Amino acid sequence: MPGITVKHGQRLLKVLSQQQSTTPLSVLESRLGLSRRSIFYTIKQVNNQLSAYGLDEIENIRGAGYQLPSSAAHSLHQLDGSDQLAHDYIELFDNHFFFQALSQSDRRLLTMFALVSRSTTSLNQLSRYFSVSKTTVIKDLAALKSQWPAGVTVVNSNEGKSLQGNEDGQRRLIFTNFKRILTLCGSVVDLTPNNHYVSQLHLLERITGNSFTEDAINTLANFIKWEIERLRTDPNCTLDPTTSNNYSLIMTWATSFLGDLGIGNTGEARFLAEIVNTQAFQHVNRKNPLINQLRPVIQQMIRRFDEIAGVNLAAVAGQLVDNLTIHLVSTYYRARYRIDYHNPLLTQIKNDYRETFELTKASVAPFEQFTNSKLSDDEIALITVYFSGALHAVNLNTQKHDGVLVVCSSGIGTSQLLIAQLRNHYPTVNFLGPYNTFQFENTDFKHVKLILSTVALPTNRPDCKVVTVPVLPGPADWPQIDQQLKLANLIQASVSHKVSVTTLMDIVSNYARIVEPDKLEQALQDYVYRDNQPQVLPTNSTTNSHAQFCKQTVDWTSAIRFAFRDLISNGTVTDNYVERIIQLTKEHGDYMAIGNGVFLAHASANAGVNRLGFSYNYFTHPFNIEHSKKKLNFIVCIAPVDQEQHLKTLGVLLQCLQNDDWMAQLHRCQSQSEFAQVLQVGHLI
Template sequence: MINYTKIKHGNDLLNFLIEQSDYATIDDLKVQLNLSRRGVFYVLKRVNEALIADDLEPITNILGAGYYIQSETKKSLLEHFSNAQATIDQLSKYQRCQLIIWELVNHQALSLTHLAARFNVSKHTVISDLKQVRQTLAAHRLEIVQGTTGKFLSGSEITQRNWVLEALNDRSSILYSQIDINPSRLIAINTKIHKLEKITGNYFTDDALSTLDEFILWFLDRIKDPQNQLPDSPSRRTTVDSSSIDWSINFLAANDIQNYSEAYFLGRIINTSQFYRVNKTDGLIQRIFPIAREIIDRFNAASSASISPDKLELTLSTHLLSAFYRSKFMIPYHHPNLEQITEGYQELFSFTKYAIRPFEKFINGQLSDDEIALIALYFGGELRSIENEQTVQTDVLVVCSSGIGTSYILQQQLTQRFPNIAFSQPLSVLQFKNHDLDHIKLIISTIKLTVPLEIPVVTVSPLPNHRDWETIGKALVNAHLSDINFNEARINALLDIISNYARIEDFDGLTGALHGYLNQSKHPHQAETDETLSSLQRLLPTAHIKYSTDVLSWQQGVKIALSPLLHDGLIHTHYLEQVINLTKKNGPYMVLGDGIMLAHATQNDGVNDLGMSLLLCQHPMTIQIEGHTPAKKIQIIIGLAPVDATSHLAALSQLLQKIQDVAWVKAIKATHSVAEISHLLEVAQM
């Protein structure tokens, strides 16, 4: 018997495949492991991750035949893991910490000795893990207390459940190996949820549905113990989510649970899950639609982008519905890639944070950075879509379960790593099935696909690891889409030449720098260094700053503000006139607030090159357009000449961050010369 892993059903899977003289079909594995098809796929994925981490070939699937273990892997397992101690020490620190919290949530008394034996690590390592666990729990208002028989968890029942839900929102979480999956129960839960979808007209994404299935399985087992149930409160009533509450009451009653508070809790969880399609006639979504449109307008006004509200309104509203419930019911959302988005996509995050204010006013609260980061991905996808409309045909399709969420991060990373390859926007399975595949050379997918044509498919995680990137790189080379091999040869040649004349102190750093240089994108408007586009000081030189003591009309103000761009030949006179005409036609939509106007049109309205200017007026100007109320006063006009949808975003984002700083705007308005304005920009290190 092979004792290789602590992954639930993992050893059973390996032992069954090792004993087979032929391929095993998915149906064979379902029967042998007593799991659903999805459960089998999950175990296969987890076991293969462990095998790959040990430099062993993963379990292989031969299309039309079935699964088998390659001979070298089989030999290694039999030699090293036959009746051996399970390799629980392969768990990462993060996974160990999650399992510790999981056991605490499930009322297990823990000790250093127990945990050291559980994970096959030293007590010193356990102490370090517990320190990290305490920090994580503190963020959730939970804590570890010492009892007579060991360590226990202290904190509210709802908070503990919320931690489990948050952990399960990460589809790669180790907790999925801990939940007892009973296929018949899982099917019953899934059937009931689909019934709710038909009742409400709101349909969940694939990931949200899977998370709900697993969470409800755990939740039902937990509340079988009356001590874990919330105090019943039948007088509690709500109108916003009555359908979900009614469904939850009937669902729990069918599982012998008569507790309105628990039904209310389950209804909340249901509503905070992510939808991919909503009932357009629902009263709440009808109130959110105009807010979504206002958010898109604010994003366009702040970034000078031209995202179509008609195109994004429904998708954004669908997301905001879930965000509304998360805010209403205080269910926190934690984005697994928050730091990556806030640092790697600062411009998107900054504009989104500004644009989202109407929704925050609607919910009478502030969205967390995690929520804003997720919304930023929608805008990022639309901006990339605008760019793609102007580029050559797509070479590579990017496919995910629903076309949203972390798939945008995957697409952005692909574009950054391989800038000379045309990737599609993330496609849902439905979009993929209806997509023209005639000229597609490769498909990169986060889910298993059946492709009708002879097109290679690479299946990776939405958040690729090192091995995933290696697989993608090889697939691109095989599809004749990447010059990685050619550039690697050039890099090696350059390193040889450099080493003949200089001592290389940081070999890896130099290699990475050369790789980045040789694979960089060749954008027609891109200067030799990114600094030209990303530095506000370079895009807004002192010569482009104006200060006026005259009493001006807003039209005169726009002309003066844009005059440096006209003087330098960055725009035509037509562009200046178009800004005024757009304001007369659409009202003061370019006013960002606090007396600041972003004067801009599109790159097709007379732009020769990228540029920015700024005018500060001692006397405020009034924009009063007939048919548009109310009138708006402006004192600062920022002129912008964009060459595309994205090149100006970095500099404009830096300026927007300061515009939202009340003290900084007050300081700018208090200046009396171009020199003082320029100094404030320099002090801000823009």
């Protein structure tokens, strides 16, 4: 700030200019680390210089504190805006390292940055940097203790705290978090990359034939700037020389680059050569020997993904291999050189692409074996994006006309029942699917006008409304579905039903006195919105069908395991399939409970199904899923081999479930023989 030559004057004005209102004297004491007497003296001297510039002086607001008039703050900023930012990291810590209202994690990250960057840092300084109490600083330091690399110790002295040991680990810790550090410090330090460092990185690109992304250039140039400044101000932080016989192009470049700066340490050249390879590339030289090693590994990953997900990416496999190869070069070096990657979109990707993320996690095993290291969730989230992009390119949604997407967790059981009723109810509407949640995550919503789902779905991704509906919509549900279809312009008022309950009520009232209007309306709704009864289907030809009658009191997980007992014993399904159903229920709630005490237990075939099979299980003592009030006593176990072969049995089951007489017989069963007879009447066994 121009002309403010009073000791502590610029720091005082900076603190005051950062405040939205008055600043109490206690805050000035904490931020400046000065006594009250020194602050009074500094304010007096600064006011003298402000007055000499013809600017308004610092004001003392009785009972509130001090404030710098906005006119003075604006004039000071106009006179010399360059002083608002630190030009290097040394100046940053000397005059500009002040932050307010940071989150706990960000404050601790910058505390870490300060301790690594400075030779000593006191509690008072940290308290002043972040406008927090010493107690908070002490808690932050205790929390950081577990994050320091092995061999790093915090040493206390009269000047403050300093770090000792494992210089390589300290730098890697900062480099791992450097993008976030740059974001936090961007308002107080000039992050314009050093032109010489940028030109040297572009020289490396020409030497190797690889091209960095612009973001990688900016990150590397700023990190090199921080690293060089640190080496020049604190010789004790120099890395030990290395005896490695590394004559690679990158090592040769790093040695020459640092040598021109007067740094001839081979350990420093090795470190620089390692970190530049861990940043993102937009192009990789195909002559790089690593490429020939990576491509077959990536092809194994894609085949594994196809097998686990039950998809075929052959049509886009070539482009996917190329894209993943470029990406996994830097991933390989991060794994090799122990550089962690922090993905700022990790939570969003895991939420929006939950199924795809888990499938990707299971598919990267060949790469983990190649690098002999386990990939973090942050790394897997990046790879997930590539697989999702490939699935979009394959275009799972082959429909070309506007329609309604029908979704459930597996796309097999509950959604098949729902879509059959929807197609029967609305023959003019194009219902797409049914899709499982994995397909939903990766589909193209271009032709989707409405989404009907039996499970809760993320509502922030598609550009159309997501509506959760029961598997067997009742009289109260169909009018709501009508309304959503009308809002999506998929049906008109006259299309949904030939007659309406309101019209019928009006006609009846013209010729008869209605004694109980509510009951009459309900009866009319039951009639009008009841699905047309399908024709009787032939007897179910599936021979692998079983029936169990249980008189014991069980909880819901025990009931599911009991229900699959026969299918497990004859090898139809594995234990993993049953546990997957339990896991899905815990994640999505009671969506498999389809009404009238029925629970349709199913999952995707790749969860552990060996052949087609069904099991029907009645429990005399009803139970309920946790956090659900629905009472259940009839579990139908489905072991589907794909999305087609079980549909015939589902059609028969749907006919039974919509038959009030059959359901009444089911709930009157008192023995295994009676239960089996009811199933035979329904053509289920």
